[in-house]
Amino acid sequence: MSETLLKVEALEKFFPVKAGIFKRTKGYVKAVNDVSFEVKAKETLSLVGESGCGKSTLGRSILRILEPTGGKVLFNDKNILDYSKQDLRKMRRDMQLVFQDPYSSLNPRMTVRELVSEPLYTHFSISKMEADQRVDEILEKVGLPLEHSKRYPHQFSGGQRQRISIARALVLKPKLVVADEPVSALDVSIQAQILKLLVDLQEEFDLTYLFISHDLNVVKHISDRVGVMYLGKIMELADTEALYEEPLHPYTKALLSAVPTSDPLVKKERIILKGDVPSPTDPPSGCPFHQRCPLAEEKCQNVLPEFVQVRPKHWVACHLVEQ
Amino acid sequence: MAPILQIKDLQIDVKMDEEVLNVVKNINLEIGKREIYGIVGESGSGKSLTSLAIMGLLASPPLQVSKGEIFFEEDKDLLKLSSRELRKIRGNKISMIFQEPMSALDPLFTIEDQLMESLKFHTKLSKKEMKRACVKIIEKVGIPRPEQIMKEYPHQLSGGMRQRIMIAIAMLCNPKLLIADEPTTALDVTIQAQILDLMKELRDDFETSILMITHDLGVIAETCQRVAVMYAGEIVEETDVVSLFHRPKHPYTKGLLKSMVGDRSDALYSIPGKVPSVEQMPKGCRFVTRCPEAMDICEKVSPDDLEVADNHRCKCWLYQKEMANHV
Numbered sequence: 001m002s003e004t005l006l007k008v009e010a011l012e013k014f015f016p017v018k019a020g021i022f023k024r025t026k027g028y029v030k031a032v033n034d035v036s037f038e039v040k041a042k043e044t045l046s047l048v049g050e051s052g053c054g055k056s057t058l059g060r061s062i063l064r065i066l067e068p069t070g071g072k073v074l075f076n077d078k079n080i081l082d083y084s085k086q087d088l089r090k091m092r093r094d095m096q097l098v099f100q101d102p103y104s105s106l107n108p109r110m111t112v113r114e115l116v117s118e119p120l121y122t123h124f125s126i127s128k129m130e131a132d133q134r135v136d137e138i139l140e141k142v143g144l145p146l147e148h149s150k151r152y153p154h155q156f157s158g159g160q161r162q163r164i165s166i167a168r169a170l171v172l173k174p175k176l177v178v179a180d181e182p183v184s185a186l187d188v189s190i191q192a193q194i195l196k197l198l199v200d201l202q203e204e205f206d207l208t209y210l211f212i213s214h215d216l217n218v219v220k221h222i223s224d225r226v227g228v229m230y231l232g233k234i235m236e237l238a239d240t241e242a243l244y245e246e247p248l249h250p251y252t253k254a255l256l257s258a259v260p261t262s263d264p265l266v267k268k269e270r271i272i273l274k275g276d277v278p279s280p281t282d283p284p285s286g287c288p289f290h291q292r293c294p295l296a297e298e299k300c301q302n303v304l305p306e307f308v309q310v311r312p313k314h315w316v317a318c319h320l321v322e323q
Numbered sequence: 324m325a326p327i328l329q330i331k332d333l334q335i336d337v338k339m340d341e342e343v344l345n346v347v348k349n350i351n352l353e354i355g356k357r358e359i360y361g362i363v364g365e366s367g368s369g370k371s372l373t374s375l376a377i378m379g380l381l382a383s384p385p386l387q388v389s390k391g392e393i394f395f396e397e398d399k400d401l402l403k404l405s406s407r408e409l410r411k412i413r414g415n416k417i418s419m420i421f422q423e424p425m426s427a428l429d430p431l432f433t434i435e436d437q438l439m440e441s442l443k444f445h446t447k448l449s450k451k452e453m454k455r456a457c458v459k460i461i462e463k464v465g466i467p468r469p470e471q472i473m474k475e476y477p478h479q480l481s482g483g484m485r486q487r488i489m490i491a492i493a494m495l496c497n498p499k500l501l502i503a504d505e506p507t508t509a510l511d512v513t514i515q516a517q518i519l520d521l522m523k524e525l526r527d528d529f530e531t532s533i534l535m536i537t538h539d540l541g542v543i544a545e546t547c548q549r550v551a552v553m554y555a556g557e558i559v560e561e562t563d564v565v566s567l568f569h570r571p572k573h574p575y576t577k578g579l580l581k582s583m584v585g586d587r588s589d590a591l592y593s594i595p596g597k598v599p600s601v602e603q604m605p606k607g608c609r610f611v612t613r614c615p616e617a618m619d620i621c622e623k624v625s626p627d628d629l630e631v632a633d634n635h636r637c638k639c640w641l642y643q644k645e646m647a648n649h650v
């Protein structure tokens with residue numbers, strides 16, 4: 001067994017909802033609600049789930065880009081939520097985030113070379129020559145022509161900007177990379193190239209990935225394990241093959257059935273979920289999924305199912321799954 | 324029936340330092356009323372620039388339309404309208420879903436402000452009616468707690484929620500033409516399906532035509548009637564959706580289809596090599612550097628855009644040669 005690099009315990013991120021002229025807090029958006037899991041060194045753990053279920057918030061809370069409101073984040077057995085700003089800054093060298101929205105995370109006044117070398121200068125005392133060389137190397141790897149390194153972000157297409165963002169995170173060769181939808185703006189061909197790059201770099205530098213995506217096809221391809229989120233909670237977590245071949249949670253089953261077809265003449269059978277995703281400010285009692293679950297029973301309405309291991313390496317939060 | 328949009332020989336250039344380089348060239352296409360028309364192509368192939376040109380939103384300089392016409396509703400050449408006339412059409416008769424939501428949403432205004440702004444400008448509803456319309460559209464794009472969301476700022480929403488707010492803004496005025504640039508990239512499959520249905524509903528209820536720009540062949544397969552495949556700034560193949568998937572002609576299209584990860588049972592395929600940069604565009608066919616079927620002539624001369632079957636255009640020497648032999 002390889003060692004645990006990251007351990008998340010009962011992590012919580014609630015955003016206050018303010019109202020009225022005095023801006024009183026009248027409730028909370030429970031974006032991440034009692035989430036626990038572990039990531040082993042050198043593995044790829046993916047998180048999937050519908051839009052708004054809390055994936056980005058979870059990723060950002062782990063890196064303390066957002067301050068969690070509860071729980072623990074253990075990186076190499078140390079709770080980084082206790083770290084001072086200064087310790088945290090050192091830590092960042094080893095924990096990097098690829099942002100979901102490259103447009104707002106890239107400074108428009110910096111050239112590509114400046115953008116990609118900035119993290120190097122921040123974290124290492126490094127000569128310009130060495131920095132340039134590392135920037136060249138990574139730009140080449142993400143498929144951006146070197147002659148474009150003097151350009152500014154707005155001079156690129158959407159997919160090219162996403163690759164700048166990836167280069168910026170990977171140039172540091174961090175231990176843990178939280179990649180928030182790193183390939184969603186890319187076409188299949190470049191998507192495949194970038195995924196291959198992520199896998200190659202993982203082997204070369206022993207990287208560990210927490211990979212956030214809504215694309216079940218992409219996730220299937222690159223993950224060792226997959227966690228499924230719903231309304232701020234993890235509902236199911238298992239080895240990739242087990243999750244895709246034998247999903248246990250009704251929500252996972254519905255998600256998998258919704259993957260689109262690849263042929264205009266084929267129409268696929270889908271499990272259509274009834275109703276809308278409930279509001280994270282006022283999550284339902286009992287199982288958060290019960291209102292939309294085709295199998296829900298009375299118990300599901302009242303009792304919150306625990307997240308338990310039901311098979312070897314397979315966790316699920318559902319009353320209907322037998323242990 | 325007369326097309327709603329007709330692009331003729333569009334060319335876009337970019338001025339870099341002293342040079343003028345070509346980024347988009349020879350774009351010809353027609354979108355019918357109620358038609359959903361797709362553009363696919365790899366990253367950097369010129370899809371967004373083409374759509375921005377239609378909207379009159381190219382950042383010029385350095386970008387400029389150097390040639391061509393874009394007719395809207397038959398007689399109006401959008402490229403010849405004044406910026407005032409364009410503003411009246413934009414967000415009303417033609418609206419656009421931008422590829423990057425944060426570039427289109429104003430971080431300093433609430434979601435309500437941004438939705439109302441578009442309604443105020445283009446309709447004569449009372450404030451209460453407008454508010455009701457806003458809540459309704461937020462519900463329709465599948466975002467829970469609409470009343471609360473209206474009061475929030477863009478940074479308080481998730482990536483997919485922002486994308487859906489932008490879709491809501493674009494649909495609010497029931498446009499005649501909706502340009503959707505990668506509208507569902509940030510959305511999971513369930514919500515994607517819901518949004519695609521919503522677009523079809525818009526088409527059915529208001530005869531809206533949709534230009535669907537995407538790199539996702541699955542989205543094309545599910546929604547479009549006709550498709551143009553772009554490569555390095557040019558349309559290399561154009562036909563109906565079934566022919567494209569079942570009888571592709573251009574080697575590039577064939578490669579794209581092969582790299583489509585339908586069920587991803589086997590290793591990821593990607594077309595070897597990469598799209599040439601504008602500085603290093605090949606002289607002949609722009610795909611020659613990556614084409615498995617390249618011939619001598621492909622390096623030297625650019626092929627013509629020819630009708631190779633009924634309603635099926637392709638820009639490739641394989642077919643041009645074949646046709647020449649028949650003459």
Ligand SMILES: Nc1ncnc2c1ncn2[C@@H]1O[C@H](COP(=O)(O)OP(=O)(O)OP(=O)(O)O)[C@@H](O)[C@H]1O
Binds near residue numbers: 157160368538601
């Ligand atoms: N302002 C600019 N200056 C110079 N080149 C530009 C500028 N804007 C875009 N380009 C170039 O033009 C080409 C086409 O860009 P466009 O944004 O249309 O691509 P796209 O097909 O939408 O790609 P993606 O799928 O990645 O969004 C790209 O190679 C890009 O680098």
Ligand SMILES: Nc1ncnc2c1ncn2[C@@H]1O[C@H](COP(=O)(O)OP(=O)(O)OP(=O)(O)O)[C@@H](O)[C@H]1O
Binds near residue numbers: 055057058483
């Ligand atoms: N800064 C914030 N203030 C208030 N609420 C927020 C903030 N950031 C996120 N939220 C809320 O938290 C919930 C989860 O958002 P998050 O961005 O984590 O979702 P996500 O799973 O990444 O979705 P997507 O796939 O759409 O990116 C959403 O309801 C969102 O509105």
Ligand SMILES: [Mg+2]
Binds near residue numbers: 056
């Ligand atoms: Mg997100």
Ligand SMILES: [Mg+2]
Binds near residue numbers: 370
């Ligand atoms: Mg684009």
